[in-house]
Amino acid sequence: MKRALLSVSDKTGLVELAQSLHELDYQLVSTGGTLKVLAAANLPVTPIDEITGFPEMLDGRVKTLHPNVHGGLLARRDLPEHMATIKEHGIEPIDVVVVNLYPFKETIAKPDVTFAQAIEQIDIGGPSMLRSAAKNHAAVLPIVDPADYPQAIELLKNDGLTPAVRRQFAAKVFQHTAAYDSLIANYLTTETYPENLTLSFTKYDALRYGENAHQSATAYVSDQPENYSILAAEVLHGKKLSYNNLRDADAALRVIADFNNKPTVVTLKHMNPAGIGQADTLFEAWDKAFKADDISIFGGVVVLNREVDLETAQAMHKIFLEIIIAPSYTEEAFTELAKKKNLRLLQLPINQPIAAKQDVVSVLGGILVQDRDLVTEDLADFKVVSEAQPTKVQLEALVFAQKAVKHVKSNAIIVAANGQTLGVGAGQPNRIDSVKIAIDHAQVKPAFGEAVLASDAFFPMNDSVEYAATHGITAIVEPGGSIKDQDSIDKANELGIALVFSNNRHFKH
Numbered sequence: 001m002k003r004a005l006l007s008v009s010d011k012t013g014l015v016e017l018a019q020s021l022h023e024l025d026y027q028l029v030s031t032g033g034t035l036k037v038l039a040a041a042n043l044p045v046t047p048i049d050e051i052t053g054f055p056e057m058l059d060g061r062v063k064t065l066h067p068n069v070h071g072g073l074l075a076r077r078d079l080p081e082h083m084a085t086i087k088e089h090g091i092e093p094i095d096v097v098v099v100n101l102y103p104f105k106e107t108i109a110k111p112d113v114t115f116a117q118a119i120e121q122i123d124i125g126g127p128s129m130l131r132s133a134a135k136n137h138a139a140v141l142p143i144v145d146p147a148d149y150p151q152a153i154e155l156l157k158n159d160g161l162t163p164a165v166r167r168q169f170a171a172k173v174f175q176h177t178a179a180y181d182s183l184i185a186n187y188l189t190t191e192t193y194p195e196n197l198t199l200s201f202t203k204y205d206a207l208r209y210g211e212n213a214h215q216s217a218t219a220y221v222s223d224q225p226e227n228y229s230i231l232a233a234e235v236l237h238g239k240k241l242s243y244n245n246l247r248d249a250d251a252a253l254r255v256i257a258d259f260n261n262k263p264t265v266v267t268l269k270h271m272n273p274a275g276i277g278q279a280d281t282l283f284e285a286w287d288k289a290f291k292a293d294d295i296s297i298f299g300g301v302v303v304l305n306r307e308v309d310l311e312t313a314q315a316m317h318k319i320f321l322e323i324i325i326a327p328s329y330t331e332e333a334f335t336e337l338a339k340k341k342n343l344r345l346l347q348l349p350i351n352q353p354i355a356a357k358q359d360v361v362s363v364l365g366g367i368l369v370q371d372r373d374l375v376t377e378d379l380a381d382f383k384v385v386s387e388a389q390p391t392k393v394q395l396e397a398l399v400f401a402q403k404a405v406k407h408v409k410s411n412a413i414i415v416a417a418n419g420q421t422l423g424v425g426a427g428q429p430n431r432i433d434s435v436k437i438a439i440d441h442a443q444v445k446p447a448f449g450e451a452v453l454a455s456d457a458f459f460p461m462n463d464s465v466e467y468a469a470t471h472g473i474t475a476i477v478e479p480g481g482s483i484k485d486q487d488s489i490d491k492a493n494e495l496g497i498a499l500v501f502s503n504n505r506h507f508k509h
């Protein structure tokens with residue numbers, strides 16, 4: 001008689017599966033909790049103790065770890081010596097293994113979990129059986145996911161288990177146990193950069209395509225998920241997010257996280273903020289962000305850190321946007337925005353800190369891992385290095401510009417005034433070009449008279465200070481640290497503008 005061993009933590013679909021196996025003439029063998037469920041459904045089931053000749057022991061730490069189980073799983077059916085050996089020892093082959101594991105991921109996600117509780121949720125017997133069955137997948141079918149039960153039964157019924165199909169089931173087992181072990185390793189380790197970096201992710205969504213239509217792509221969510229993440233946002237309305245949408249929306253979330261002290265709106269295109277507005281009301285903040293660059297925002301992402309009201313929704317409705325992200329929407333605001341079929345409306349609590357974890361980027365043949373840039377400067381970090389002292393208003397604008405410039409691709413320059421970005425110079429290989437672009441865009445804005453400028457990194461020469469001072473900028477903040485800092489300070493003094501050092505560089509590539 002063929003035998004199926006069932007030992008599952010997640011009992012979803014278990015009875016239906018076992019019923020089908022029973023109808024297909026499999027002898028059912030089970031461990032304690034699984035057996036109880038099957039017996040309650042009046043299915044004939046053999047306790048694992050009868051196979052091993054041992055009781056389940058050590059609080060369930062040892063139940064199935066026995067040669068009578070693993071011999072039955074690992075014996076090669078095509079090798080007469082293997083079959084003779086198991087026969088000699090009274091071991092019966094096992095043909096199907098249905099196992100899912102102790103819920104380690106769910107356990108460590110609980111805020112009050114103790115270390116001891118987590119350790120007890122490390123499954124040993126389950127992965128061992130799965131691995132044995134998957135190694136011997138030529139003869140044994142391992143089933144690890146309740147979602148696969150119907151397909152497995154169909155295949156068993158219709159003789160559909162070709163070598164390729166069996167291999168797929170085996171691959172799934174090793175993906176599953178590898179991810180499971182990776183979580184355990186990450187839970188236990190205190191190292192940020194261990195010798196072997198094992199990260200595990202679960203498919204979030206198959207994307208229509210990648211950055212371009214000829215590139216395929218899929219999004220994965222970390223098995224140690226973060227609350228403040230675009231992948232945690234609720235999609236209330238609109239079509240699926242694309243690869244570029246996800247990246248832009250992620251960038252937008254990172255920007256607004258630095259502006260939570262007041263109602264703020266960030267508009268974003270191609271990973272750079274197009275406009276940032278801060279004010280006493282959300283509508284005013286939107287108005288500032290929109291007017292910061294009312295051209296680039298078309299087809300962009302908007303993130304707001306307060307509930308969206310009708311007035312703001314009506315203003316946003318007038319233009320073509322791809323995505324809006326907000327902590328909530330009033331009913332009227334949602335109705336207004338949802339009139340557009342394709343516009344994505346996402347909901348996510350915005351006033352949350354970014355987790356102090358590492359970001360990963362890929363290079364050909366590897367990845368680079370680094371701490372996130374969670375440093376934001378405030379007035380206390382600033383050192384005035386020029387003779388001219390910035391006014392209180394200028395200092396506030398410098399802090400705002402400094403926070404914004406951190407999120408712009410290097411070489412990055414922001415021109416800003418009164419809680420509004422006026423010009424963004426992004427991603428130029430030459431810093432002075434970014435200065436020129438930012439000022440050029442800013443000059444046409446009404447608030448330009450009070451404009452200040454921030455740079456993500458030091459000025460290697462005094463040309464940027466000279467250009468800024470002679471084109472209407474009233475104060476500058478930059479990290480300092482160049483061997484030619486004094487040239488920039490001298491130029492600021494010569495031209496009578498305030499220069500402040502922030503001491504932190506914010507390259508963003």
Ligand SMILES: NC(=O)c1ncn([C@@H]2O[C@H](COP(=O)(O)O)[C@@H](O)[C@H]2O)c1NC=O
Pocket residue numbers: 007008009010030031032033034035060061062063064065099100101102122123124125126127
């Ligand atoms: N210790 C063992 O020999 C062992 N064998 C199977 N398990 C796990 O026990 C669970 C099922 O237990 P139960 O049938 O008692 O509800 C499954 O998640 C299975 O992976 C084991 N538990 C932990 O390692």
